[in-house]
Amino acid sequence: MSDTLHPLRVSNDALDDGAELRARMADDGYVFIRRLFDPDAVLDLRREMLQVMQAGGWLAAGTDPMDGIADVSRQCTEGDPEYPQVYHEVYKLQAFHEAGHWPQILDVMGKIIDAPVLPHPQKIARLWFPKFTRHTTPVHQDFVHFQGSFDTYTCWAPVGDCPVELGGLAVAPGTHNVGAVVDHRFSLGAGQLQADAQDVPWLTTDYEPGDALLFHSLTLHKALPNLTEDRLRVSLDNRYQAADAPIAEHMLAPHLTQDAPGAITWDDVYADWTDDRLQYYWTERGGPVVPRDTSYSDRGFADALARAKRGDADARLHLERALRRDPDSDRGRQAAAALQADEAPSR
Template sequence: MIAMTSDMPEYLPLKVANALLPDAPALRAQMEQDGYLFLRGLLPPDVLHAVREDVTGVLQAIGWIRGGPDRLAAQAQVLPCREGEPRYFEAIDRIQRLESFHSLAHEPALLQLMTLLLGEGAFPHPLGVMRLVFPDNPEVTTPPHQDFRNNQGTPRLTAAWIPLADCPLDSGPLAILPGSHRSGVLPLSFHLGPGNRQAVLPEELATARWATADFCAGDVLLFPALTVHRALPNRHPSRMRLSVDFRYQPAGEPLTEQCLQPHFARQSWDEIYRGWRSPDLQYYWHKRHYTVVPWDASLHALPEEH
């Protein structure tokens, strides 16, 4: 059990799955039981450090964080902004053009793990998500939700949540409701956080214990599209939480067209690739096997009263 301060609840610890590597049946059984896999130290810290250098370079250039020796700490020096604001897109558009950001989804250790879990031909969606979480902005903390309604396609879609540095509880890591993937697709209601939607939890989930951990650089949390998850508030007095979401799917299974586009589709892939050092990962999904299915707007719609 993870002990909290008096104003924070108690959480279950995430089960560490490293001992199951490289046993594919054991990994799949654990995922089926709990709805997540938590791997300590899966990624090389120097690779994450390089991505964080590039991301904080963008944030410093637009004035969001302090420069100099404090840059990598991502110490915020502006008022928070939220997804959808022009100031937010000023940062996201530049980060979407970073080769290091997109390359992280293809790290060998991640691809090997996804092959064990999802089978040969498993691949990351080109849509990668950068999370820029300001301190002391709890109203827009990512609420409980499932990824299926936002992405659709195959329910076997599997997310990898990766902090770009150590992310202890007070910095707002992700939390999971173990076993929630067995509850089916849940209804939606409005929320101020990313996507403006949250899952409406049935009583057995609303009263269940969340599981989380103090994350270290290199740790990876995996979960399928029906697992309920949320972010904890970033309670650090000054540091932003920088993390990435990448999603992987088995070969041959369905996906929607938006999963083949850059996040928010504000730029073309040609614009994003301009200035990259290597063409190796450009349009890589053209060589992969999948089926494009229509987006079902009803799955993403809020009730009329919302």
């Protein structure tokens, strides 16, 4: 581990002690549990997910899906129009959704939240290509993306081994104590919003199957770059809150549908499931649903427009993507105008 990265505190000793787990989350903004999940169950899920990626052409020909060896020519990420073509096939796996409801995580989240828990319907998988470090998830607070209530907790879990060079998650301990959303600017990395973080320590580890990193919605965190030659990083990030707390309405929809025309519905996700136990499980809950607050994303996009006009290469690439994805949308039109403005001779 490099000298700017430090090890996460392991909290397995507190697993049976709700008060202690809550105290650690309150102090540090994160709780890290080794082997919370059965490693075999995680590896079974890995096989299923990577077989779908293989069928979608993302893996090097003739390789074992369990090795996760990418066909680097297929590199793409969230925001690219081709990413959901494979991602949404992975998203349909029943086992992938079930992982967000494994009893071990419901138990720990129940202790931390200290009330009946709602696992967010919107589960997320991260399928991260190697040699694509320009798109590494930047420093951010989850609240800007997921909203609802501050007391929402993420569980990030590797689906397979995730040594530091594969680009797992790092957290900055105690940073949730600001108690507020900090400024975020445009970034090309996943989520497209980046907070400034100077002089904070970063904690991470060589993750193993079954490990789980839980953190608060205001805790600063980022991914490390996937520096491997050819390995995909596969991980889950799922969210949990008190069942009666407000949830933002976009968290009731499948991931990567809000800006994507023709995106999948829950009925598409459920089409091949073998039972309906987890289908629409949240519809009976009584807590309020609040509208999505687009101000964070709007500010990030405005920042990208301004940067692109000044010739910023990352911002230009972002706008080119927005244009390719949906040329007739407001953002598509604004992107086209900003890209042209940069090319104008009067610049």
